[in-house]
Amino acid sequence: MSFKIVPMITEDEITKRIKELGAEITKDYAGKDLFVVGILKGSMPFVCSLMWQIQNENMSVDYMCVSSYGGETESSGIVRIIKDLDESIENKNVLIVEDIVDTGRTMSKLLELLSTRNPASIKICTLLDKPSRRITDVKVDYIGFKIENKFVAGFGLDYDQHFRQLKYIGEVVFN
Numbered sequence: 001m002s003f004k005i006v007p008m009i010t011e012d013e014i015t016k017r018i019k020e021l022g023a024e025i026t027k028d029y030a031g032k033d034l035f036v037v038g039i040l041k042g043s044m045p046f047v048c049s050l051m052w053q054i055q056n057e058n059m060s061v062d063y064m065c066v067s068s069y070g071g072e073t074e075s076s077g078i079v080r081i082i083k084d085l086d087e088s089i090e091n092k093n094v095l096i097v098e099d100i101v102d103t104g105r106t107m108s109k110l111l112e113l114l115s116t117r118n119p120a121s122i123k124i125c126t127l128l129d130k131p132s133r134r135i136t137d138v139k140v141d142y143i144g145f146k147i148e149n150k151f152v153a154g155f156g157l158d159y160d161q162h163f164r165q166l167k168y169i170g171e172v173v174f175n
Contacts, residue, residue: 003164005153005170010143013039014127014155014169018046021125025095025142033058034091035119039110040065040083040098041164045156046127046144050097061084066106068104079109094119099156100128104136111138128152128169145169 025034034056038047040063051061065083094114101107108126125142134148150165154158154166163172 001158004105004173004175006151006173007168007170008147008150009155009169011167014144014167015131016050016168017047019053021142021144022050022055026053028104028109029054029056029093029095032056032093034060035089035094036061037085037089037094037096037114038063039096042156042158043122043127045164046099047097050118050125055088057080064110066110079106083114089117089119091118091120094122096122096124098124098126100130100152101126101138101140102130102133104134107138107140107167108136128157 001027034054035112036047036051036054036059038061046132046166047061047063051059062085063080063083064085067077067080067082096107096110096114100171103126106126110121112123123141124138126140127144129143129148150171152169153163153172154169156168158164159172163170
């Protein structure tokens with residue numbers, strides 16, 4: 001199958017928006033502990049960039065790895081936990097950091113799971129949001145960019161494990 005990557009969101013636009021999100025999160029969590037949960041693999045560049053912008057001395061980070069896509073361009077609807085958190089989130093202010101919220105199935109499953117662990121609070125931060133694809137109602141608290149229903153790659157997002165290293169986000173266009 002032949003395809004190309006058509007740039008949609010530039011590196012500069014991403015950097016600017018992450019600074020804005022960092023300032024907003026800093027304000028919202030002023031004087032509070034913050035436990036960031038990065039969702040692997042796609043959120044890795046976003047988590048790192050965002051952490052550098054959040055001014056909070058009481059911030060800690062852990063990662064989970066979940067999958068609902070496999071090698072496909074559409075979510076299967078089956079969410080698998082591949083790597084769980086290494087420490088408890090009980091009584092912690094949790095910020096889930098995700099690369100993209102699409103149908104909401106994965107995030108809904110994560111919220112359901114993490115809520116059973118008695119956190120003080122849970123909020124969601126996503127780099128990309130596709131509200132037109134939402135199947136499960138999920139409230140996203142911090143949104144980098146709302147995008148149309150396009151398959152995208154870059155800045156951590158992949159197409160079959162490729163293109164995560166791109167510093168911009170582009171649409172994957174199949175020929």
